[in-house]
Amino acid sequence: MSLIIEDKDRHVFPRWRDFASTRKLGELAISMPETTNDLSGLDRSLVRGIAVWEKDRSLWKGLDLLGTVVIANRLTDFPELVREISENPSAPFLARKYLASVSTTQPRHEEKQESSLVDEEATRGEIRKSKASLQSSPRDAVEWVELARAYTILGENIKAGAAINAALFLAPFNRFVLRSAARYFIHIGQIDRAHSILGGADQVKVDPWLLASEISVSSAMGKTSKLIRAGRQIATADYRASDLSELRCALGTLEIESGSDRKGKKILRSSLDGANENSVAQISWINRRHLSVPIDISDVRPPLLHEAEAWSAFYKSNWDVAKNESLLWMIDQPFASAPAVLSSYILSDILAEHETAEKILSAALRANPDDEMLRNNMAVTLMDLGRVGEAESIFEAIPEEVRTKPDHYALRATQGMLEFRKNNPEEGRRLYLQTIAAALEKGVKVTAARAAFHLAIEEVIAHTSEAIAATKRLDEFKSEAQRGEVACLLKRLNTEIDRLR
Amino acid sequence: MPTPAEQLSGVTLNGGWVVGKLIPRIAGHTGGYFSSSYHVIDGTGKPAFLKAMDYTRALSSPDPAAALNAMTNAYLFERNILQECAEKKMSRIVRAIEAGKVILNGTDPVEYLIFELASGDIRTYLDAIATFDLKWTLSCLHNIFVGIQQLNSARIAHQDLKPSNVLTFASEGEKIADLGRAWHSLESSPHDHINCAGDKAYAPPELLYGYPPADENERRYGADFYLLGSMVLFLFTGMRATTFLMNDLDPSHYPTNWHGSYQDVLPYLEHAFSENLVTLNGSFADKNLGKEIVSVIGQMCHPNIALRGDMAHKAIHGSRFGLQRFISLFDRLRLQAALGRMKYP
Numbered sequence: 001m002s003l004i005i006e007d008k009d010r011h012v013f014p015r016w017r018d019f020a021s022t023r024k025l026g027e028l029a030i031s032m033p034e035t036t037n038d039l040s041g042l043d044r045s046l047v048r049g050i051a052v053w054e055k056d057r058s059l060w061k062g063l064d065l066l067g068t069v070v071i072a073n074r075l076t077d078f079p080e081l082v083r084e085i086s087e088n089p090s091a092p093f094l095a096r097k098y099l100a101s102v103s104t105t106q107p108r109h110e111e112k113q114e115s116s117l118v119d120e121e122a123t124r125g126e127i128r129k130s131k132a133s134l135q136s137s138p139r140d141a142v143e144w145v146e147l148a149r150a151y152t153i154l155g156e157n158i159k160a161g162a163a164i165n166a167a168l169f170l171a172p173f174n175r176f177v178l179r180s181a182a183r184y185f186i187h188i189g190q191i192d193r194a195h196s197i198l199g200g201a202d203q204v205k206v207d208p209w210l211l212a213s214e215i216s217v218s219s220a221m222g223k224t225s226k227l228i229r230a231g232r233q234i235a236t237a238d239y240r241a242s243d244l245s246e247l248r249c250a251l252g253t254l255e256i257e258s259g260s261d262r263k264g265k266k267i268l269r270s271s272l273d274g275a276n277e278n279s280v281a282q283i284s285w286i287n288r289r290h291l292s293v294p295i296d297i298s299d300v301r302p303p304l305l306h307e308a309e310a311w312s313a314f315y316k317s318n319w320d321v322a323k324n325e326s327l328l329w330m331i332d333q334p335f336a337s338a339p340a341v342l343s344s345y346i347l348s349d350i351l352a353e354h355e356t357a358e359k360i361l362s363a364a365l366r367a368n369p370d371d372e373m374l375r376n377n378m379a380v381t382l383m384d385l386g387r388v389g390e391a392e393s394i395f396e397a398i399p400e401e402v403r404t405k406p407d408h409y410a411l412r413a414t415q416g417m418l419e420f421r422k423n424n425p426e427e428g429r430r431l432y433l434q435t436i437a438a439a440l441e442k443g444v445k446v447t448a449a450r451a452a453f454h455l456a457i458e459e460v461i462a463h464t465s466e467a468i469a470a471t472k473r474l475d476e477f478k479s480e481a482q483r484g485e486v487a488c489l490l491k492r493l494n495t496e497i498d499r500l501r
Numbered sequence: 502m503p504t505p506a507e508q509l510s511g512v513t514l515n516g517g518w519v520v521g522k523l524i525p526r527i528a529g530h531t532g533g534y535f536s537s538s539y540h541v542i543d544g545t546g547k548p549a550f551l552k553a554m555d556y557t558r559a560l561s562s563p564d565p566a567a568a569l570n571a572m573t574n575a576y577l578f579e580r581n582i583l584q585e586c587a588e589k590k591m592s593r594i595v596r597a598i599e600a601g602k603v604i605l606n607g608t609d610p611v612e613y614l615i616f617e618l619a620s621g622d623i624r625t626y627l628d629a630i631a632t633f634d635l636k637w638t639l640s641c642l643h644n645i646f647v648g649i650q651q652l653n654s655a656r657i658a659h660q661d662l663k664p665s666n667v668l669t670f671a672s673e674g675e676k677i678a679d680l681g682r683a684w685h686s687l688e689s690s691p692h693d694h695i696n697c698a699g700d701k702a703y704a705p706p707e708l709l710y711g712y713p714p715a716d717e718n719e720r721r722y723g724a725d726f727y728l729l730g731s732m733v734l735f736l737f738t739g740m741r742a743t744t745f746l747m748n749d750l751d752p753s754h755y756p757t758n759w760h761g762s763y764q765d766v767l768p769y770l771e772h773a774f775s776e777n778l779v780t781l782n783g784s785f786a787d788k789n790l791g792k793e794i795v796s797v798i799g800q801m802c803h804p805n806i807a808l809r810g811d812m813a814h815k816a817i818h819g820s821r822f823g824l825q826r827f828i829s830l831f832d833r834l835r836l837q838a839a840l841g842r843m844k845y846p
Contacts, residue, residue: 029753041701095739137775
């Protein structure tokens with residue numbers, strides 16, 4: 001024992017997806033008209049182009065009209081023009097290619113393949129592509145962000161930081177750049193920097209997406225945002241509902257955390273109008289952690305709703321769904337540790353799919369090499385795979401002061417498991433029993449139960465004389481054994497006993 | 502009832518020009534003034550093209566005096582610029598042979614301009630040849646670039662370069678027409694105050710999104726640069742620069758859908774532009790030709806006006822909107838194409 005899961009704090013931090021996915025989700029539009037642009041000239045141009053083409057339906061007059069049609073955003077009104085050009089073998093290749101691409105219905109968002117999680121070479125390929133593109137277009141801020149994200153996935157944070165700084169230098173006002181940069185600095189533990197970037201942006205007072213991020217980052221820092229008043233004003237302004245969802249969610253979270261459940265729930269309910277998956281995941285977490293009467297989110301199904309679905313399935317002991325959704329969550333946010341912690345827990349501790357867990361943890365540790373929870377889970381997984389030496393070295397890389405913290409029950413239990421696997425059952429037992437006692441003292445009985453089950457499993461595997469006593473000790477945890485994940489440990493224990501027989 | 506400018510058929514003008522049939526007006530015609538067009542022939546049978554100003558249309562506008570004034574100013578502006586082009590022997594600008602006035606029915610004055618007659622515009626030519634002709638394309642681009650350089654050298658920006666304004670002449674190649682929306686640094690025009698003087702459907706993105714640069718040179722010559730690059734793209738790909746840009750742009754960032762500032766949308770335009778340059782490069786089987794064309798587009802059509810232009814020219818001459826290097830390039834490329842050393846597609 002033991003793998004770790006964590007479902008403690010959650011904030012409406014900005015998601016960091018690649019540019020294509022972010023724009024497809026509609027998160028980069030401007031819904032509140034800041035300016036009016038007179039485009040009446042386009043209509044005149046279109047009328048003239050149509051008249052010319054109708055008089056002479058030739059290829060090049062058609063191509064000329066096509067340009068105006070595309071710019072006027074009227075392509076769907078001209079199927080005949082599109083067909084004639086598409087079917088004309090003399091039409092230039094790129095024009096036909098363009099028409100083929102716009103004629104195909106594109107899905108609003110595409111799920112990436114599970115294999116992309118562990119494919120380091122694919123990420124290296126993305127880096128090469130970004131670098132080649134930046135060589136010819138070095139002022140492309142969006143591409144610098146793409147490069148930073150790829151480096152972050154591989155844990156090359158110094159290079160990622162340089163790329164993020166380049167993007168910030170080139171487009172310090174842009175929503176995509178600012179939210180991506182903020183998420184990067186949160187990821188590397190520089191939350192102050194994330195806050196100063198968001199708070200210092202000119203647009204923050206008028207852009208609900210930036211306001212949501214600033215308020216959430218302030219809250220995570222234990223501060224009260226100076227922009228809450230501006231946020232409240234914007235949250236009721238005439239923006240598209242989907243643009244306000246994260247902001248309302250951030251404001252609602254603050255109300256709930258300050259004890260104003262009624263007010264908070266009202267704001268959170270309003271955030272469900274046009275909600276993205278981040279808002280739904282936040283409300284789902286608030287339901288779990290704070291509310292006795294949860295907010296109904298069952299009808300809200302935005303794209304990429306994997307985090308909320310994974311936790312929902314986890315707490316219902318629906319392991320296959322929880323596994324799949326946690327993996328999809330990790331594919332969506334491959335640099336983040338939280339999805340890997342959950343999925344490795346499910347894979348290794350509950351479903352005993354240790355090989356898959358190892359792959360997931362390897363990928364997550366690339367992006368988060370110092371993450372103690374990931375290291376712990378990897379050590380346990382490697383021990384279950386019989387690779388005790390590797391497990392020991394990865395576990396011992398966690399700083400000793402962290403490993404020996406009194407409330408780090410899981411780390412202490414993992415140390416116990418390691419001792420068992422190194423044929424030191426006495427020391428292993430001592431550490432497990434210490435963990436059980438400490439957890440019971442703190443009132444976290446489910447943790448004590450999990451440690452007790454793991455101890456029993458280790459005693460059985462090690463064929464010790466204490467195996468029967470350890471199994472009997474489990475009677476203390478009968479009520480916890482009804483919980484899904486503890487019930488799975490009971491199943492594992494029985495398997496080990498059967499194997500021994 | 503036909504206006505005086507629509508009744509010129511059969512009339513003999515000063516200089517012996519005989520006016521032929523009225524050319525039907527195309528719907529959606531724009532310009533500083535309304536006009537009627539005719540074919541004319543001189544005493545030797547040489548054909549030409551006549552544009553007659555239709556002042557009477559001003560009378561039906563809500564403010565006839567202002568409309569009449571605007572039309573007169575627009576006509577005079579174009580006539581003066583054409584005269585300057587002729588005096589400066591701008592060989593790649595369609596020549597105005599004559600400007601004059603005729604009195605119809607004893608009372609109705611009609612002012613007109615007579616131009617050399619083209620066989621058509623480049624679209625007509627491209628439709629006629631059916632298959633892509635690299636040598637012709639490069640030669641045509643050379644001529645267009647020379648034409649704009651001739652104007653820019655006289656501190657005139659065309660501002661409305663598009664395929665229908667590039668006319669083909671059997672013996673002289675391509676020339677640029679329609680200076681009705683031009684800008685002259687030394688002479689004010691009726692459309693100087695308009696955000697986008699030329700056809701908006703071809704306009705550079707900063708004007709299309711409604712953000713004209715404050716700097717006059719960037720605004721005027723920068724637009725000509727973009728329109729030239731757009732012509733290069735059109736001839737090679739059938740797509741103009743802005744269509745090309747929109748190829749990889751999210752619909753929410755289209756000019757028709759965007760309501761934020763140009764500064765806010767620019768990073769997305771720059772990204773789409775850079776992605777599309779990669780696509781463009783991949784479409785050239787001849788990598789040397791591809792490299793040159795992509796480089797031209799990269800310099801001429803950059804959505805960020807501050808990054809548009811020939812930076813090497815700036816280092817020497819102080820302005821980045823010099824065209825000489827591109828003219829030399831197309832001259833060299835057309836020679837190589839003539840020798841069969843380049844191919845496309």
